[in-house]
Amino acid sequence: MPRKITSLTAASALSLLAAPAFAEDPRSTLPGAVAQVAPALAAYAEGALFDGEWAQAALAPRDRALVTFATLVTRHEADTLAVHAALALDAGVTPAELSETITQLAFYTGLGNATAAAQAIAPVFAERGIAPEDLPGATPGLLPLNEAAEAAREATVQGNFANVSPGVVANTREVLFLDLWRRPGLAPRDRSLVTVAALIAAGQPAQMTFHLNRAMDNGLTQEEAGAMLSHLAFYAGWPRVFSALPVAKQVFEARTP
Amino acid sequence: MPRKITSLTAASALSLLAAPAFAEDPRSTLPGAVAQVAPALAAYAEGALFDGEWAQAALAPRDRALVTFATLVTRHEADTLAVHAALALDAGVTPAELSETITQLAFYTGLGNATAAAQAIAPVFAERGIAPEDLPGATPGLLPLNEAAEAAREATVQGNFANVSPGVVANTREVLFLDLWRRPGLAPRDRSLVTVAALIAAGQPAQMTFHLNRAMDNGLTQEEAGAMLSHLAFYAGWPRVFSALPVAKQVFEARTP
Amino acid sequence: MPRKITSLTAASALSLLAAPAFAEDPRSTLPGAVAQVAPALAAYAEGALFDGEWAQAALAPRDRALVTFATLVTRHEADTLAVHAALALDAGVTPAELSETITQLAFYTGLGNATAAAQAIAPVFAERGIAPEDLPGATPGLLPLNEAAEAAREATVQGNFANVSPGVVANTREVLFLDLWRRPGLAPRDRSLVTVAALIAAGQPAQMTFHLNRAMDNGLTQEEAGAMLSHLAFYAGWPRVFSALPVAKQVFEARTP
Numbered sequence: 001m002p003r004k005i006t007s008l009t010a011a012s013a014l015s016l017l018a019a020p021a022f023a024e025d026p027r028s029t030l031p032g033a034v035a036q037v038a039p040a041l042a043a044y045a046e047g048a049l050f051d052g053e054w055a056q057a058a059l060a061p062r063d064r065a066l067v068t069f070a071t072l073v074t075r076h077e078a079d080t081l082a083v084h085a086a087l088a089l090d091a092g093v094t095p096a097e098l099s100e101t102i103t104q105l106a107f108y109t110g111l112g113n114a115t116a117a118a119q120a121i122a123p124v125f126a127e128r129g130i131a132p133e134d135l136p137g138a139t140p141g142l143l144p145l146n147e148a149a150e151a152a153r154e155a156t157v158q159g160n161f162a163n164v165s166p167g168v169v170a171n172t173r174e175v176l177f178l179d180l181w182r183r184p185g186l187a188p189r190d191r192s193l194v195t196v197a198a199l200i201a202a203g204q205p206a207q208m209t210f211h212l213n214r215a216m217d218n219g220l221t222q223e224e225a226g227a228m229l230s231h232l233a234f235y236a237g238w239p240r241v242f243s244a245l246p247v248a249k250q251v252f253e254a255r256t257p
Numbered sequence: 258m259p260r261k262i263t264s265l266t267a268a269s270a271l272s273l274l275a276a277p278a279f280a281e282d283p284r285s286t287l288p289g290a291v292a293q294v295a296p297a298l299a300a301y302a303e304g305a306l307f308d309g310e311w312a313q314a315a316l317a318p319r320d321r322a323l324v325t326f327a328t329l330v331t332r333h334e335a336d337t338l339a340v341h342a343a344l345a346l347d348a349g350v351t352p353a354e355l356s357e358t359i360t361q362l363a364f365y366t367g368l369g370n371a372t373a374a375a376q377a378i379a380p381v382f383a384e385r386g387i388a389p390e391d392l393p394g395a396t397p398g399l400l401p402l403n404e405a406a407e408a409a410r411e412a413t414v415q416g417n418f419a420n421v422s423p424g425v426v427a428n429t430r431e432v433l434f435l436d437l438w439r440r441p442g443l444a445p446r447d448r449s450l451v452t453v454a455a456l457i458a459a460g461q462p463a464q465m466t467f468h469l470n471r472a473m474d475n476g477l478t479q480e481e482a483g484a485m486l487s488h489l490a491f492y493a494g495w496p497r498v499f500s501a502l503p504v505a506k507q508v509f510e511a512r513t514p
Numbered sequence: 515m516p517r518k519i520t521s522l523t524a525a526s527a528l529s530l531l532a533a534p535a536f537a538e539d540p541r542s543t544l545p546g547a548v549a550q551v552a553p554a555l556a557a558y559a560e561g562a563l564f565d566g567e568w569a570q571a572a573l574a575p576r577d578r579a580l581v582t583f584a585t586l587v588t589r590h591e592a593d594t595l596a597v598h599a600a601l602a603l604d605a606g607v608t609p610a611e612l613s614e615t616i617t618q619l620a621f622y623t624g625l626g627n628a629t630a631a632a633q634a635i636a637p638v639f640a641e642r643g644i645a646p647e648d649l650p651g652a653t654p655g656l657l658p659l660n661e662a663a664e665a666a667r668e669a670t671v672q673g674n675f676a677n678v679s680p681g682v683v684a685n686t687r688e689v690l691f692l693d694l695w696r697r698p699g700l701a702p703r704d705r706s707l708v709t710v711a712a713l714i715a716a717g718q719p720a721q722m723t724f725h726l727n728r729a730m731d732n733g734l735t736q737e738e739a740g741a742m743l744s745h746l747a748f749y750a751g752w753p754r755v756f757s758a759l760p761v762a763k764q765v766f767e768a769r770t771p
Contacts, residue, residue: 037317037612037646040650041632042652044621079592103298106428107494112491116291116336117294119290126293148600171305171310202496227680235620235625236270239623241682357554363748364752367751369584369749370584371555379547392554393554395553422743422757424572424741428566428747459753461757464753464757
């Protein structure tokens with residue numbers, strides 16, 4: 001971690017001097033006011049979070065940057081999204097993946113979080129020359145459907161809620177599972193990863209069983225899932241993670257032969 | 258839906274040319290940055306949400322605008338409240354109803370959400386010449402009380418919590434049920450509607466049984482409630498609605514003879 | 515409550531004329547737009563909240579200002595934190611206690627809430643001449659550890675989650691319970707108080723049993739806890755408090771001989 005970058009503007013100025021413009025350094029995300037008002041917190045962030053958690057091998061820095069971004073979108077922390085988007089891009093998340101993450105989280109955390117995220121990171125995309133035509137369009141070729149899994153999901157939701165809200169049942173099928181989840185711009189494992197991160201951050205453990213299983217079906221390892229919980233404790237708060245731990249435990253145990 | 262209006266400022270400029278200044282068009286609420294950063298999301302919003310969900314007959318556009326506004330107040334999405342207040346007014350929600358919704362949600366989602374909402378929509382009221390004296394005052398004549406229902410509610414809350422927090426028990430009675438809920442500026446059905454929307458958006462399904470029953474006692478139909486769940490999935494996120502669906506199912510079934 | 519102060523700027527101007535610059539008056543926290551858009555809410559705030567709840571003897575004004583601040587940090591209501599920090603300082607909360615509250619809530623509600631709080635109140639600290647060297651540093655002498663309680667806590671968490679997320683288990687022990695909770699800049703009773711307030715405000719009643727018991731072990735009385743619930747109903751919304759009441763009831767009853 002070569003140097004501390006304290007703001008997007010400072011980073012932009014430095015970009016005239018040397019590449020890469022944004023060091024892949026989570027330190028770049030901590031506002032200077034923290035050291036003024038809560039020096040102890042600045043020290044904890046430096047030690048336990050940036051030197052500690054971010055450096056643990058159990059989850060790749062690229063994945064950490066992606067789930068952090070997803071968490072902040074979920075929490076509507078628009079003021080820090082630009083610097084975290086820059087961090088994610090420097091850590092290897094592609095512009096297409098950030099764009100798809102925002103689209104995914106529109107459905108899984110509410111449209112307003114996604115529109116605020118789009119507004120917050122538009123300047124980062126503009127500065128890096130990322131144009132709409134570089135991003136996944138509305139109608140890409142779709143990934144193949146796991147028809148058996150989808151039939152089972154649909155049967156459950158139909159059986160439970162067809163008489164409660166036919167609109168939800170239809171939109172869940174047509175918009176989410178036959179379309180959104182099959183978009184190729186974000187790998188299924190990563191789409192699941194940001195969705196589970198969002199459920200943890202939003203305090204929705206009851207909705208996590210289905211999606212954590214799906215994430216692991218899509219390739220997320222138990223070690224990575226455990227490390228994500230440790231990482232998110234810092235960004236979503238310990239209580240959110242302690243509400244998610246029993247669900248993760250149950251999922252892990254049920255998958256163990 | 259005659260044309261796309263992308264911002265309040267643009268709408269103001271257009272108001273010199275043609276009335277109505279604000280078309281009743283939910284498209285007006287989507288920031289332009291979405292198409293720049295997440296073109297797929299812009300397409301989903303256009304198709305599934307604006308052409309799809311908003312056009313479903315199961316819930317009136319006026320009700321959709323009102324519950325969307327309530328959801329955004331609950332989520333503290335202050336930056337989009339002005340354009341959604343304008344949309345609601347164009348869709349037939351009265352200034353008095355918006356004012357009462359903010360007051361209701363101060364109690365049901367926290368004072369800070371309501372004060373931020375007041376700050377966000379004050380310019381809309383000013384632009385349209387809506388003055389404080391046009392709005393419901395502090396001490397209107399109150400709607401009659403359903404004394405049997407209130408006695409049952411009070412007995413339950415007293416029995417459970419009189420020794421835990423006498424302050425909550427007293428304020429719930431004096432401020433909320435003997436006063437706030439009896440204010441005539443927002444019809445009981447609509448007061449319940451925005452309250453249920455707020456409970457869904459805030460992830461409080463445990464508090465929903467009482468208020469959804471009250472909403473239906475006050476005239477909300479099962480079809481409208483189901484359509485509201487479908488509508489709110491877009492604005493509060495699918496997981497919030499999936500946590501609310503079992504509660505709605507239970508309420509609907511318990512009311513079916 | 516000598517006079518109404520409507521903004522930080524107005525208060526600053528008045529400071530040239532008379533001390534104290536900030537009256538200890540919660541009225542100072544209500545934005546003027548409320549009276550414009552929701553006059554009924556302005557009247558409720560004046561009557562039920564400022565004249566009513568804040569004046570109840572069951573919880574000291576200093577404690578009310580502290581838990582209000584904690585609630586607003588938890589809800590990411592950054593725009594009102596400056597005026598509430600000023601109110602808290604005027605009510606007897608020390609700069610060190612505000613600083614430690616922000617650090618505590620970084621862990622219990624997520625880093626971004628704490629960094630936004632630091633940014634929001636940095637001008638208040640600057641205006642009052644509070645410098646980083648006046649605040650608790652990174653490595654103060656620590657309060658003694660209750661070794662039996664810590665051993666029991668660690669055994670439970672290890673037993674439940676060591677195989678789920680070893681990182682969470684380690685950080686919870688090393689960073690939180692062996693370090694953060696032992697920092698002397700915020701008394702254990704107050705550290706627990708802001709933590710319980712945060713759990714209520716964030717809708718995490720499941721995590722409240724441990725922390726409310728800890729708060730009462732640390733000196734919070736049942737009457738104070740009940741009054742805090744009544745106070746927080748206004749700032750976090752009634753439903754959050756009604757989800758917390760059964761947990762408080764259970765804790766109170768289990769502690770009654």
